[in-house]
Amino acid sequence: MTNGSTTRFRGLLLAGVLGLIPALTACGSSAPATFTVGAVFPLSGPQSSLGQQELDGVDMARQFANADGGVNGQQIVIDSRSVGSTAEAAAAIDSLRQDGVATVLGAYSSDLSMAASQAASNDGLLYWEAGAVADQVTGRGLPLVFRVGASGSNLGDNSATFALTQLAPRLGILPGQLTASLVVADDAYAHSVADAARARLVAGGARVVSESDYNPHNPQFGPALDAVAAARPTVLVLASHIPDGIAFRRAFLARHLHVQAFLGSTMAQCLPDFGNALGVDAVGVFASDRPDNTFTGRGLLPDGSVLYHRLMAAWQQRYGTAPDEEALSGFSAAWALFHTVMPRAANLSATSVAAAARSTSLPVGSLPNGAGVRFADDPAHRGQNLRAAAVIWQWQAPRHSVVVWPPLYASGAAAMVP
Numbered sequence: 001m002t003n004g005s006t007t008r009f010r011g012l013l014l015a016g017v018l019g020l021i022p023a024l025t026a027c028g029s030s031a032p033a034t035f036t037v038g039a040v041f042p043l044s045g046p047q048s049s050l051g052q053q054e055l056d057g058v059d060m061a062r063q064f065a066n067a068d069g070g071v072n073g074q075q076i077v078i079d080s081r082s083v084g085s086t087a088e089a090a091a092a093i094d095s096l097r098q099d100g101v102a103t104v105l106g107a108y109s110s111d112l113s114m115a116a117s118q119a120a121s122n123d124g125l126l127y128w129e130a131g132a133v134a135d136q137v138t139g140r141g142l143p144l145v146f147r148v149g150a151s152g153s154n155l156g157d158n159s160a161t162f163a164l165t166q167l168a169p170r171l172g173i174l175p176g177q178l179t180a181s182l183v184v185a186d187d188a189y190a191h192s193v194a195d196a197a198r199a200r201l202v203a204g205g206a207r208v209v210s211e212s213d214y215n216p217h218n219p220q221f222g223p224a225l226d227a228v229a230a231a232r233p234t235v236l237v238l239a240s241h242i243p244d245g246i247a248f249r250r251a252f253l254a255r256h257l258h259v260q261a262f263l264g265s266t267m268a269q270c271l272p273d274f275g276n277a278l279g280v281d282a283v284g285v286f287a288s289d290r291p292d293n294t295f296t297g298r299g300l301l302p303d304g305s306v307l308y309h310r311l312m313a314a315w316q317q318r319y320g321t322a323p324d325e326e327a328l329s330g331f332s333a334a335w336a337l338f339h340t341v342m343p344r345a346a347n348l349s350a351t352s353v354a355a356a357a358r359s360t361s362l363p364v365g366s367l368p369n370g371a372g373v374r375f376a377d378d379p380a381h382r383g384q385n386l387r388a389a390a391v392i393w394q395w396q397a398p399r400h401s402v403v404v405w406p407p408l409y410a411s412g413a414a415a416m417v418p
Contacts, residue, residue: 033074035348038096038104038125040089040116043082050326051108054131055080057323057330058105060314065338072343083107086115093119102350103128105334108326110134110189117145126350130333131326133267135192141379144354148333148373150290150388151381152189152266156196156239158390159265159288162405163235164204166392167261170417171234176205181233181259183224183240183248185216185266190239193266197237209233216244221251228257235261242268246277253281260418261286270393270401282395284416290329291369291391291409293322299408301365307335308368332367336360340373362387370409 039058042051062076070076079101081092089112096104103126107113113132120127121142129137129147133155138147150158164175171178180201184194191213198208210231212224228236236259240248245268252262263286268274270287297308311331315323323331337357342348345356357375364372364387372387392405394414402412 032070034077035071035074036077036079036099036101038093038099038101039078039080040083040092040096040104040106040112041080041108042084042112043080045084047084047109053324054108054326054330056319057327057332058130058334060311060318060323060327061331061334061338064310064314064335068339071338071348074348076338083112083116086111089113089116090119092116093123093125097123097125102126102348103337103353105130105337106132108132110137113137117142121145124350126353128333128337131329134189136188138376138381138384139192141382143382144350146354146357146375146383146385148336148367148371148385148388149329150390151384152192153196154388154390155267155288156193156198156265157200158392159193159237159263159286160197160200160204160206162286162288162392163201163237163261163263164206166405166414167235167263167417170414171260173234174205178204178206178235179209179231179233180206180235180237181209181228181231182211182237183228184211184213184238185219185240185244186213187216190216190241190266194237194239197239197265201237214244214248216241219244219247221248224248225251225255225257228252228259229255233259235259235263238262238264238269239266240264240268241266242271242273245269246274249278249281249285264288270395272399275395275399275401279398282399283397285395286404286414287393287395287401289391289393290325291389291403292325292328294403294411295328295370295391295409296411297368299365300368300370301363304366304368304370311368328369332369332371336362336367336373357383364389365408 041055066075083089105128106116108131110132117127127145135152168175168178210227212227265288267289270289275282341357345352362373369389371389374386376384391403391409393401394404395401403409404414
């Protein structure tokens with residue numbers, strides 16, 4: 001896409017949905033002032049569908065903000081670049097800097113986000129993550145890198161908290177009687193999730209009775225399955241990606257193993273690909289993830305509720321459906337930036353916007369995905385939103401899943417435990 005373009009237009013929204021940007025009709029009136037933010041997403045290749053959905057969410061937030069008057073009267077323009085590799089992500093950041101952009105949003109994929117955020121930091125640009133969850137994005141102490149959504153540690157901690165507070169009572173045991181086996185893809189993302197799950201389980205009194213890892217690119221599950229069979233845990237916590245998560249579930253069932261609850265912890269187990277591939281074999285599996293369009297908006301604060309319904313109506317008008325998980329994540333992240341943070345900044349330089357972000361505090365329920373905003377400032381988590389939203393799903397029928405916890409987000413109730 002060329003400089004100044006917005007993402008894939010699919011027709012104008014009705015004035016009653018978004019409102020119209022006031023037209024300048026007087027003779028000789030000049031166009032409204034604009035400023036440009038960059039966007040780097042995978043818009044071709046295997047990640048393009050989800051990357052585009054996240055960027056569509058960002059662009060919807062831009063349109064809402066512009067319809068509401070922009071940022072202190074300036075209209076937002078998105079200069080989007082398609083990136084398919086870490087080298088392309090870094091090069092796109094350099095190109096945006098040369099074009100005078102001070103803020104960049106991205107990038108759906110954790111690998112791309114790691115490269116883009118490091119390049120932005122090196123170039124003195126503010127980087128605003130719209131969806132990727134790897135801990136390392138906000139785990140390097142970079143003062144110009146921020147993420148509104150959940151991190152991998154959030155997802156792992158969420159899994160363990162659900163096991164301790166919800167699964168144990170359903171099983172009629174105390175948290176201290178809960179035992180867990182961890183099966184972990186051997187990469188930085190999966191280990192960051194598993195590390196958080198382990199820490200929370202142990203802190204809650206549970207015992208981790210086995211832990212196994214495997215090569216996600218060439219998985220050999222025999223040792224992990226042997227460990228689970230020997231340990232006989234109450235729950236199994238899986239930290240995987242989609243293909244290896246599907247393969248592990250099949251191998252687990254083929255060995256006729258049984259646990260009281262099977263809990264995915266890395267988002268992969270709740271995506272449609274997981275349920276579509278496994279069908280009935282996915283039924284009963286829990287998964288830790290972010291809210292999507294099944295989130296009803298109950299419990300949102302008044303402003304969050306108004307925004308939620310505005311977004312749902314606009315998305316239905318444009319796309320004929322509700323926004324999916326990536327779109328909701330992209331919108332919520334961009335709205336926090338465009339509507340709350342940027343208007344509070346002294347100017348639109350990277351350092352001024354970063355200072356405004358660090359002083360921003362929104363309670364849980366302010367954003368349409370149920371999140372609030374408060375960024376950590378300690379070096380190990382700098383720029384991570386401490387009020388990010390995370391949920392637990394469960395597959396309850398072939399190709400059908402519901403959010404079961406926390407109650408704020410739930411669209412159903414946990415079942416099949418054990």
